[in-house]
Amino acid sequence: MTSLGRSGSTIRLRAILSAIIALALLLIAWGVGNASGWWHHDAPHTADGTTNRPYRVTVNLSLNGCTADWTASRAGAQVISLNNTTDRSMDVELIGTGANSQKKQPTAKDAAAAQIYSELERLGPGVTREMTTVIGPGHYHFLCLPDDAPAVSGTDVTIAKATAGQVTALPTPLPHAAPVTEQELIPVAQEYVDWVRTQLPGIEKTVEKMHSTVAKGSEGWRRSAQSQWKTAHHGWLTLGAAYDAFGDLGTDIDGTADGLPNGAADKDFTGFHRIEKDLWENRAPAEVLPHIGALIDSFEAIDDKTLEVGALDIGLRAHEISEDARRLTLDGKDDFGSHTGLDALTAENQGTQKVIALLSEILARRLPRDEFDGMKSDLKSNTDYFAELSQEHPNIAPANLSHEIAQQVRSRLGEQTEQLARIATVTDIRRAE
Template structure:
């Protein structure tokens, strides 16, 4: 398990792909310097277009701290392009919500609203286009300024189109209810409990590793290597908990990256330092203190409170697969065991566990065929890795036969792309 975040650019790119799958109107985040004054609230130009795919309705809107797209005049169903200008002095997210019965129910539950499109980090003074397709019903925009309260626009009734026009309009985008932190907390707690339940067995395996090294039997190295492979595989199945272990996580499974002396640095410890020694014929005297340290760290980890965070559990479901592609299959964390394919198998198991735990929430927010496709892709990736591991045991991913290597990378790449949708639909939006 890696204790580092995937680059923001890679995550943003994959989430954009996922958002396209479910029809969100996400755009790249933009940053600009703050202006000195807050401008006016709203100004519309007449719309153009009839809502067909070839001729979308185009509307110019303004958003600010004192109004979120007031006066969306003459709305209509079908394809939409909203040219939205941020007139405030700070970046803000802008979301188009289908609000159902909001106009008739003053106690409307925002969790029942559906996201039809979104712009992230719309900079001060910047105009960007939000593209979507909507049906008849009640809609409103919601603006979430940086360091400020949420500003909701007025409820707008989109009327039914004429029968003649309706037959020419595109279907509305796939839409999802925004996730809330309160909704995600039970799933996060369930995952944290599952992780804590795995730690005693992993700690026991680390104790066995230490004992084998300490006994120095005739086949101690082969025995220790076998135990190491089993223990490390189990630890890698905790992939969604990266970062939740704090400094202990780096001590247990950190690499030599960033250390002044690289793999020779005295702060290089844990699984990978022991891996280096076991496969480089280091002596039991050199390895025993390292094995004792790993055993102690895993014992301490069992007493530590975990904090995965409701804000991150969906994102981590996606990032584990990215870590497989960028770290595990690249070999940057191979210190001699050439067990990258097996580690990728464990990380895929970690992803399956996260999807399993999040399934009730995902089923409420994703089209059924999308969730089925994720399950099928997980199964296909796991089978491909299982086959590669069985046919080429302890072979570094880079040393697999070219067709096998390309097939593995292709499966993981497609899996990562599909899992980005999980990150998108579990992204928490502020309600206040």
């Protein structure tokens, strides 16, 4: 009995019923007759592992042996209906050990080289959901990861090479990688936090300088304060403060006027962008100073709790910084007068490069080498490109760039973000066997 409160007898009854139904279906299938003799599949006479006609099979999941009734399959496209007959929710992973290309016979099983192909998360008690995947010759098993219970491995199944006639029609096996565990990610997240901690004093110092520049109000104060603002803001953006990193304090420091009833005129509009608006709208020093003071207070309020980065977040951040850059910077939505969007793109890309560098050991073992190298070199060349553009056009909103350059910026950032998205899915935390 679990907190979900389903009685064991209901589950057993359900299992018995499913077994009866499965048997009936099987007999029907058998009666209809099938050319391949592949009686496990619901539509055996048509399935051939191509994407149009994937192999279809229903597999029952139990706490006793995970998938004891998954006994055989063939290379190619599969739609596997996973039926959770237990009384608890579970995640299910399809794991390959010693997989090979479609064209070769499987090599020996290698448990140490376990790769995850597909997963279904949160499969509730009594629920059946379809897992769609493509596998090649190799050794496979399901891993059941029930709530509040140890992981259970299912039966090992060996997939043989398809016949010569079939193999060319089969789709390429799904990209796969060793699961990333929380233990692997924690030190990376810690390293990131440590790095952020070393960067903060410099940024805060620049903000304090800006405060005294404005307070003194000597000739040319505005120009100096604007330049200090740019330096400090650039520094802040390299920290990759995307998507609620630093929590509410992050919004106080670098939020836009979103969600405020009076928009940019709202009294609760604070931080870098408030000061930006003040400085570029020629506000008097007395008006600007309290806003800079508030920013210094926010910086001082940053503590260990604020800096905390979850193990899961570090992988997400790899693409979320770019998503933010596209959504806010490219849109001009975070431009309150300084027109430093290109410099912002540069800083944001530098932040992404830092995250990728920290994750590189984990990623290098999971992504094809040329792909990962390509990703890094594209990232670098884009950063350089944005930096160069921002030197050429130090005060232009991205929206005011020439059409040709604007399209180039969008194209580069768009392509980069597509590439980076993969990092978030690869580094999603998965429970180890």
